[in-house]
Structure formats: structure tokens, C-alpha cells
Amino acid sequence: MSMASLAGADGYGTKVRQVAARYGIYIAFAVMFVFLSVWSPWFLTFDNILNILRQCSINGIIAVGATLVIITGGIDLSVGAIVALAAVSASSMAHPDGYPVIVPILVGLAVGALCGGVNGFIIAKGRIAPFIVTLGMMTIVRGASLVMSDGRPVINLSDEYNTIGGGYLWGVPLPVFLFIAVVLIGAFLLHFCKFGRHVYAVGGNELAATVSGLNVGRVKIGVYTLAGLFAGFAGIILSSRVMTGSPAAGAGYELDAIAAVVIGGTSLAGGTGAILGTVIGTLIIGTMNNGLDLLNVSSYFQQIVKGIIIISAVLLDQYTKNSR
Amino acid sequence: MASDWLLEMVGISKSFPGVRALDDVCLRVRAGSVHALIGENGAGKSTLMKVLNGMYRPDAGEIRLRGEPVQINGLKGALDLGISMIYQELNPIPAMTVAENIFIGREPVYGRSGVVNRRKMNADARRLFETLGLDMNPSARLSSLSVAEMQMVEIAKAISFDSEIIVMDEPTSAITDREVEKLFEIIRTLKAANKAVIYISHKMNELFQIADEMTVMRDGRYIDTQPTDRLTPQSLISMMVGRRIDEMFPKEDVPLGEVVLSVDGLTQAGRVRNVSFELRRGEILGIAGLMGAGRTELVETIFGIRKASAGQVRIDGRPVAIASPRDAIRHRIALVSEDRKLMGLNLRASVKDNVSLIDLGRYCNLGGVIRARQEVDVVRRQIDRFKIKVSSYRQIVDTLSGGNQQKVVIAKWILTDPEIIILDEPTRGIDVGAKSEIHKIMVALAREGKAIIMISSELPEVLGMSDRILVMHDGEVTGEYARADFNQEAVMASATGNH
Numbered sequence: 001m002s003m004a005s006l007a008g009a010d011g012y013g014t015k016v017r018q019v020a021a022r023y024g025i026y027i028a029f030a031v032m033f034v035f036l037s038v039w040s041p042w043f044l045t046f047d048n049i050l051n052i053l054r055q056c057s058i059n060g061i062i063a064v065g066a067t068l069v070i071i072t073g074g075i076d077l078s079v080g081a082i083v084a085l086a087a088v089s090a091s092s093m094a095h096p097d098g099y100p101v102i103v104p105i106l107v108g109l110a111v112g113a114l115c116g117g118v119n120g121f122i123i124a125k126g127r128i129a130p131f132i133v134t135l136g137m138m139t140i141v142r143g144a145s146l147v148m149s150d151g152r153p154v155i156n157l158s159d160e161y162n163t164i165g166g167g168y169l170w171g172v173p174l175p176v177f178l179f180i181a182v183v184l185i186g187a188f189l190l191h192f193c194k195f196g197r198h199v200y201a202v203g204g205n206e207l208a209a210t211v212s213g214l215n216v217g218r219v220k221i222g223v224y225t226l227a228g229l230f231a232g233f234a235g236i237i238l239s240s241r242v243m244t245g246s247p248a249a250g251a252g253y254e255l256d257a258i259a260a261v262v263i264g265g266t267s268l269a270g271g272t273g274a275i276l277g278t279v280i281g282t283l284i285i286g287t288m289n290n291g292l293d294l295l296n297v298s299s300y301f302q303q304i305v306k307g308i309i310i311i312s313a314v315l316l317d318q319y320t321k322n323s324r
Numbered sequence: 325m326a327s328d329w330l331l332e333m334v335g336i337s338k339s340f341p342g343v344r345a346l347d348d349v350c351l352r353v354r355a356g357s358v359h360a361l362i363g364e365n366g367a368g369k370s371t372l373m374k375v376l377n378g379m380y381r382p383d384a385g386e387i388r389l390r391g392e393p394v395q396i397n398g399l400k401g402a403l404d405l406g407i408s409m410i411y412q413e414l415n416p417i418p419a420m421t422v423a424e425n426i427f428i429g430r431e432p433v434y435g436r437s438g439v440v441n442r443r444k445m446n447a448d449a450r451r452l453f454e455t456l457g458l459d460m461n462p463s464a465r466l467s468s469l470s471v472a473e474m475q476m477v478e479i480a481k482a483i484s485f486d487s488e489i490i491v492m493d494e495p496t497s498a499i500t501d502r503e504v505e506k507l508f509e510i511i512r513t514l515k516a517a518n519k520a521v522i523y524i525s526h527k528m529n530e531l532f533q534i535a536d537e538m539t540v541m542r543d544g545r546y547i548d549t550q551p552t553d554r555l556t557p558q559s560l561i562s563m564m565v566g567r568r569i570d571e572m573f574p575k576e577d578v579p580l581g582e583v584v585l586s587v588d589g590l591t592q593a594g595r596v597r598n599v600s601f602e603l604r605r606g607e608i609l610g611i612a613g614l615m616g617a618g619r620t621e622l623v624e625t626i627f628g629i630r631k632a633s634a635g636q637v638r639i640d641g642r643p644v645a646i647a648s649p650r651d652a653i654r655h656r657i658a659l660v661s662e663d664r665k666l667m668g669l670n671l672r673a674s675v676k677d678n679v680s681l682i683d684l685g686r687y688c689n690l691g692g693v694i695r696a697r698q699e700v701d702v703v704r705r706q707i708d709r710f711k712i713k714v715s716s717y718r719q720i721v722d723t724l725s726g727g728n729q730q731k732v733v734i735a736k737w738i739l740t741d742p743e744i745i746i747l748d749e750p751t752r753g754i755d756v757g758a759k760s761e762i763h764k765i766m767v768a769l770a771r772e773g774k775a776i777i778m779i780s781s782e783l784p785e786v787l788g789m790s791d792r793i794l795v796m797h798d799g800e801v802t803g804e805y806a807r808a809d810f811n812q813e814a815v816m817a818s819a820t821g822n823h
Binding site for chain 1: 627629648649650652653654659661666667668669670671672673677680681682684685688691692693694696736
């Protein structure tokens with residue numbers, strides 16, 4: 001029954017569930033944070049926290065786009081490959097003697113947005129399942145980045161270009177600010193704009209949205225374009241940071257992004273979710289990776305833990321939803 | 325210990341966090357009888373039935389079968405005790421066949437192999453349909469059936485368990501009058517076989533036709549049980565709502581204005597044939613007919629959800645081409661659709677997000693940023709105007725009662741300030757109180773000079789609320805009646821094609 005919101009004098013267990021339902025993910029994050037602070041002397045240091053944030057920023061930027069897509073009830077498997085194509089195409093414009101730094105940035109963003117736009121267009125007009133379209137796009141884009149780079153990483157990039165991913169502002173890595181900016185843009189679009197409301201409406205009940213006169217196709221093209229744009233941005237930051245535009249970059253990033261979204265409480269069924277949840281989901285994954293490193297857990301084992309966390313997060317979500 | 329009663333539920337209480345859903349409720353049902361369970365939505369009927377079918381465990385009270393106290397453990401436990409139920413909301417598996425749906429979980433197999441004996445399953449289904457007098461193909465896919473046919477499959481399934489007690493929750497909400505008659509025959513057969521039927525419905529005429537006894541519930545409490553012959557619709561309604569409703573339909577005569585909508589020879593391949601009519605400002609045009617008569621298809625074609633294959637629609641005398649709901653909305657048409665959960669609402673969103681959705685741009689600045697305070701003000705005004713019972717405008721629509729959900733849909737469409745309002749089964753499955761409020765809203769809208777089309781399968785509602793009635797049968801208009809000539813028998817005759 002859907003009575004939990006009315007609260008009341010009932011059992012302690014119910015109350016715990018209600019609290020868990022609202023704040024479960026935050027509590028889980030806090031517990032993890034405190035645990036690691038106690039366990040490892042290196043965890044709670046300024047440098048390490050910045051390190052975590054920087055490591056989170058690329059996945060976080062992609063995950064903001066994935067949140068929009070997933071709220072419409074869709075999925076985007078192509079963003080990891082888009083990271084690579086954007087990295088390669090931006091890097092090839094970033095030769096030290098080449099164009100001003102704005103050119104590779106715009107090229108990377110445009111490539112990402114274009115791939116995403118094509119995804120959206122085919123999904124909306126061709127009425128094909130997003131899983132299929134973006135799976136195909138993933139392969140195409142990965143292939144395109146290999147063709148474009150002839151299979152070799154693009155190196156010898158300008159110092160200006162390197163600043164994007166490697167620079168600092170007030171002692172904080174630049175990607176952290178870029179991550180925050182993308183989060184703010186995403187949250188603004190989703191929670192304060194007409195566009196965001198339409199995103200929820202399409203994911204909540206597509207037929208009702210159509211009957212209500214919404215241009216459902218345009219909303220879908222919009223979210224996939226944004227997902228591609230953000231993935232392109234992530235590709236720029238990544239290649240800039242490692243000073244290499246690698247056609248192999250970003251493999252599996254789409255799944256990390258989806259994991260962050262799901263851990264953050266956004267349902268794959270569409271219609272519900274929020275950017276803040278995704279931010280927390282991203283931080284949980286990043287903090288966990290960092291913590292396991294500090295605790296000397298092998299990276300092989302880390303994968304197992306990550307999988308367990310994803311499933312547990314959804315189980316927790318399910319459990320708290322059933323109490324409503 | 326012998327007992328007069330096949331089933332006794334005594335002193336049943338059940339609470340959910342913050343809500344006492346059932347408070348000391350009793351229900352006693354005789355074998356070989358039809359027992360109607362009546363009450364407004366939220367009265368606790370469904371909760372009581374979920375206690376009976378093992379979905380909920382009661383906090384207090386006792387359930388006795390033939391005088392013996394029993395524990396009901398889950399749906400399976402209920403079935404084992406001979407209690408089966410037809411749900412208000414259908415849960416068919418569209419990709420599976422009729423027979424597969426009926427025998428799901430207990431398919432006949434070859435020996436102990438686990439391989440389904442399809443031939444036997446289909447034969448069993450066919451035999452079942454024969455005894456029920458239904459004409460249905462066991463190997464048809466569910467997805468190829470109409471809603472009414474799916475409902476009959478569901479009924480057949482419940483009966484196939486050979487249960488002692490069969491609960492029917494709004495079994496006629498989606499079926500035609502002809503099938504209702506068939507259902508009643510089935511119920512009489514069950515009665516003759518000394519089974520008990522618990523029948524939940526909002527439709528008075530059905531209750532008085534089929535029920536032997538009636539139990540009324542209100543606000544989670546037991547009110548009374550009476551044999552049907554000691555009750556009248558009036559007394560029953562006043563027991564249900566706890567107050568007398570003297571006037572069942574608040575229809576007022578409004579002076580009619582000029583023609584706002586005219587439909588000429590509208591045809592939609594296979595479903596709607598050559599339909600013509602005019603609609604005036606201030607008018608409520610009722611469209612009567614049986615399920616499958618093409619009424620919903622007609623209004624969906626006008627609204628641009630379906631493509632017209634021929635015909636012309638004029639608004640204010642000018643021909644218009646409406647190819648999508650967007651076009652229809654631009655021409656100030658609103659459609660409160662037949663199935664609010666399917667087409668009307670985003671159940672996962674708040675009341676506010678649903679109400680303001682269509683014309684959201686009006687509450688945004690040029691950059692598409694929502695002016696939150698203005699939006700909330702407008703939504704609050706709609707909530708007040710339509711008396712929608714919510715804890716807050718943030719309440720998720722899924723958690724509202726059917727009547728309140730329907731009001732949300734109406735509030736949402738009225739916010740677009742339409743001139744032509746199409747209401748497709750506006751009061752289906754909602755309680756008497758909310759129904760009457762929706763009728764009042766319709767009257768108020770007509771008084772404002774709006775033109776209203778109301779599709780309804782309940783004859784009293786069509787007769788009570790319309791200025792004029794159009795009757796459809798098999799995609800065609802088979803009768804048109806002005807208010808002065810309203811006549812139940814004549815409308816029914818047109819609806820069945822016997823004109």
C-alpha cells in the first residue's frame with residue numbers, strides 16, 4: 001500500500017524503512033566514508049579527497065547524461081565509444097603548432113553531440129529500441145575512432161589543451177569544477193526547466209505524454225544529444241589529462257555511468273530519478289575504488305565489490321519501495 | 325460445528341501506517357447466493373477482499389469457512405481453500421494464448437515430463453468455454469482480444485479453479501451489456517451449484533438484478549447487511565455515502581450557442597463508419613453504445629490519435645486537419661480518455677507535474693525555465709476548484725483514489741482552456757460521491773459555454789446528463805435522441821442494432 005507517506009504512530013521498523021527509503025543512499029555513503037576515514041590514515045586527507053573527486057569527474061559527467069536518458073526510459077550504450085571518438089578527434093586538432101585550444105574543444109563537443117543526436121533521431125523516428133540503436137552506435141563509433149586514428153593513439157598535444165584535464169584552480173583540479181558545472185547544468189535542465197518536466201513525462205507514461213500534446217520525439221532527441229555532448233566533453237577531459245587521444249579510451253564507461261545512475265536511485269523503468277542521486281552514486285563508486293586501493297585490495301577483487309554494491313543498491317531500493 | 329454460513333469474516337481489522345483501512349468489519353456469505361459488497365472507493369472493499377484472498381494478513385478478526393476457523397496463507401493458500409478472485413485490474417499475459425493464460429502455473433503435462441500437453445490444455449479450455457456458453461478460441465493470443473474478451477477470459481480462469489467462493493471485483497467495468505447478460509447467466513449457474521459469489525460493483529442496476537444480499541461498507545467500517553428486496557437504490561446510496569442524495573444527476577438546462585464542432589462523414593478504417601454530427605456551445609452530447617461500438621475510436625480520430633480515412637471536421641465552421649493530439653490541443657479540444665492510467669496520467673509524477681503538463685510553456689519564461697511559484701499557484705487553484713483530495717500538490721498520482729485521479733485528469737485538461745471537451749467514460753470505476761462531483765463539473769463547464777461530448781456505457785448517466793444522445797453500433801450512428809425523447813428502451817435498441 002502507498003500509505004507510508006502519511007507516516008504515523010506505527011512500528012519502529014516501518015519508520016526505519018521510511019528513513020531508509022529517503023536517505024538510504026546518503027546513509028550508505030556516509031557509513032562508507034566514516035569507515036574508510038577510521039580504517040585508513042591516508043583516506044581523509046585533502047589530497048586524497050581531491051583525488052577522489054577528480055577520479056569521479058569523468059564518470060560523473062557521463063552519468064549526468066545517462067540520468068536524463070534513463071529517466072525517459074531509455075538507455076545509452078554508446079557513450080563510452082563516444083568518449084574515444086571525441087578524444088581522438090579533439091586530440092588531432094590539439095597539436096602544439098595547430099589551432100587555438102577552443103577548436104579541439106568545440107570539435108570534441110560537436111562530435112559527441114552529433115553521435116548522440118543521431119542516436120536520438122533513429123530512436124525517435126525509427127521507433128527502434130534504444131538498447132539496439134545505441135549498441136549499434138557503440139560499435140560504429142568505436143570503429144570510427146580506430147579508423148580516424150589508424151589504430152594509434154594521438155600524441156603530442158599542446159600545453160593549453162593539457163590544462164583542461166590536468167590544470168588546477170585554487171589548488172583544486174580543473175575537472176572537478178567541470179564536473180560541478182555539468183551537474184548544475186543537468187540539474188537545472190531537469191528540475192527547473194520545461195524540458196526536464198517533459199523528460200519525466202515521457203519516461204513516466206509515453207502515451208499520456210503524446211496525448212497531452214508533447215513532442216515526444218524532440219524530447220528523446222534532446223536527451224540523447226545531451227548524453228553524447230557530455231560524453232564528448234568527458235573524452236576531451238580524459239585525453240587532455242593523459243595527454244593522449246586513445247581510440248581505446250572509454251571502454252566500459254557506459255556501464256560505470258549506468259551503475260552510478262542506478263545506485264543513485266533512478267529506476268531503469270523511467271519516470272523517476274534525480275541528478276543529486278547520480279552525483280552520490282558517482283561518489284560512492286569513486287570512493288569505493290579509492291578506499292579499496294588504500295586498503296590494498298587488488299583491482300581484480302574491486303570489480304567483484306563494485307558488482308555487489310550495484311546489486312545491493314537496487315535491492316535496498318526495492319525493499320524500501322515495497323514498504324510504501 | 326455446523327453453520328448457516330459458508331464464509332464468515334468476523335471483526336476484521338487491518339491498519340497501514342497512518343491509516344486504519346478496516347475497522348471491525350464483518351461479512352457473512354451463504355452458499356448458493358450472490359452477495360454484493362458495496363461502498364464508495366476507499367470504503368475498504370478491496371482491502372477486505374485482499375484479506376480474504378491471502379494477500380494481506382488481518383491485524384485482528386477471524387475467518388471461518390463452514391464454521392471452521394481458517395488461516396489464509398497467500399494467494400495460493402486462498403485457492404487451496406476454494407477461494408478465487410477476479411481482479412478489477414486485468415493481469416493477462418498478452419503474448420500467451422487464452423488457454424495458456426487460464427492454466428498458467430497448472431498446465432497439464434505429459435506424465436511427469438514437464439512438457440506441456442497443449443492439446444489437452446486447449447481441449448480443457450474449450451470445455452470450460454462450452455460450459456460457460458462462451459465462444460472463444462483457446463489458442464488465440466491474448467493480445468488479439470478486446471478488453472471485454474480479456475475480461476471474459478479472466479472470469480473463465482477464476483471459475484476454472486472450481487472454487488467454492490468466487491470474488492468478482494468490478495467484473496463488468498470493461499464488458500458490454502450482452503456479455504454482462506452472459507456473466508449473469510454464469511453467476512446463476514454457479515449459484516445453482518451451491519457456490520457463493522461475492523460481487524463488487526458500482527452499478528446499481530446490476531446489483532439489484534443479481535445480488536441476493538448486500539453488505540455496505542463505509543470508511544473502512546461495516547455498515548449493514550440486508551437482503552436485496554428490502555433495499556432501494558436510494559436507500560443503498562444513502563447508506564453508502566451516509567447522507568441522502570436526492571438528486572442523482574445535477575443536469576441543468578443551458579441555452580445552447582452556435583455550432584462549434586461539426587463532423588461530416590468521418591470514417592476510420594474498420595472502426596468508425598461515416599459518422600456525422602454537430603455540437604453546440606453549452607451542449608452536453610452523450611454518446612451511448614456498447615463496448616466496441618467505435619465510440620472511443622470516433623473521439624480518438626477527432627483528437628488526432630487515429631488517422632481518419634475519410635470525412636471532414638469543422639471547428640467554428642472552418643475545416644480543420646487534425647493529425648495529432650498537438651493539433652487538437654491547438655484547436656482547443658480536450659480529451660479526457662477512457663483509460664486514465666494508460667493515456668491520461670503519469671502515475672509516477674506528482675499532482676502538480678500532471679496538472680500543469682500540457683501547457684507548461686505558459687508558466688515558463690522565454691528560456692523555458694519554469695516560474696515555480698506561478699505554477700504552484702495555478703495548480704493549487706485547480707486542486708481547490710475540482711475539490712481534489714490530496715495531502716499536497718506534491719503527492720504522487722499513483723497514491724490517489726480513482727475518483728481523485730480522474731479529477732486530476734480533468735483539472736489538467738481544463739487548464740488548457742478548451743472549447744470542446746471530450747470525456748470518455750468520465751466516471752468509470754469511481755465512487756458515487758466523486759461521480760456526482762464530476763457531473764457537477766460538467767454542468768458548470770456547459771454553463772460557461774463549453775461544448776461537451778460524453779461517452780458513457782451507463783445508460784442512466786447518458787440519459788441523466790445529456791442534452792442529446794447519439795447512439796453508435798458497429799462503428800455507425802444508429803440513433804439520435806433529443807432530451808425530450810429520451811427513452812431507455814429505444815436507446816438500448818439502437819445500441820444493439822435493433823432499430
